[in-house]
Amino acid sequence: xxxxxxxxYGIIPLMNHPSSPDTAATKNNHIPxxxxxxxxxxxxxxxxxxxxxxxxxxxxxxxxxxxxxxTVVSSVCSKATITTFNTIYSSKTxxxxxxxxxxxxxxxNKTGGYAGDPNCGYIRYTYYIEQKDIANAQKEIDVLKDxxxxxxxxxxxxxxxxxxxxMQSDVQVLTNPETxxxxxxxxxx
Numbered sequence: 001x002x003x004x005x006x007x008x009y010g011i012i013p014l015m016n017h018p019s020s021p022d023t024a025a026t027k028n029n030h031i032p033x034x035x036x037x038x039x040x041x042x043x044x045x046x047x048x049x050x051x052x053x054x055x056x057x058x059x060x061x062x063x064x065x066x067x068x069x070x071t072v073v074s075s076v077c078s079k080a081t082i083t084t085f086n087t088i089y090s091s092k093t094x095x096x097x098x099x100x101x102x103x104x105x106x107x108x109n110k111t112g113g114y115a116g117d118p119n120c121g122y123i124r125y126t127y128y129i130e131q132k133d134i135a136n137a138q139k140e141i142d143v144l145k146d147x148x149x150x151x152x153x154x155x156x157x158x159x160x161x162x163x164x165x166x167m168q169s170d171v172q173v174l175t176n177p178e179t180x181x182x183x184x185x186x187x188x189x
Contacts, residue, residue, distance in 0.1 A: 076113045077108055077111060077117055077120045081123070082104075082123075082158055085158060088100045088104075088126075088159075097130075104127070109124075118144055119158060121140050121143050122144065124140045125141060128140060134171055134174050137167075
């Protein structure tokens with residue numbers, strides 16, 4: 001213990017003084033550890049949030065509370081059924097198109113609970129339009145309207161997915177072919 005009596009300060013032990021090297025070394029050892037722990041946790045949180053955001057498992061939504069969010073549900077129709085359906089757009093012949101559409105339609109009908117899945121409903125609608133079965137196509141549109149009222153919509157993974165208004169126009173054109181003079185089915189209904 002060092003005493004500074006000759007400077008006129010009296011007896012002050014330097015070991016317990018705040019400016020003592022022993023005390024300063026103890027303080028400096030705790031600050032970096034805490035700082036490193038906090039910084040490490042922050043980095044882990046930022047990396048985790050970035051991962052979830054870019055893998056679309058974390059979504060930020062902005063808007064008024066009166067807006068209805070789109071409901072996300074798991075698809076009753078399998079990815080294989082959707083892939084089979086999508087091959088109708090890459091089919092080279094009408095025969096291949098009909099075969100792929102029939103296979104997708106049959107896969108949907110074998111799936112329990114397909115009436116609550118807008119993906120299945122759209123596949124069924126497309127099949128009925130292809131068959132020119134107006135009554136069943138209209139039934140599928142009505143089911144899709146009910147699902148849309150619950151904020152359930154067909155996925156964009158389905159190639160060629162269209163709006164309900166456009167589908168309704170197709171049924172109208174099939175019902176009254178003479179109303180379609182330009183050859184397109186859009187714009188009515």
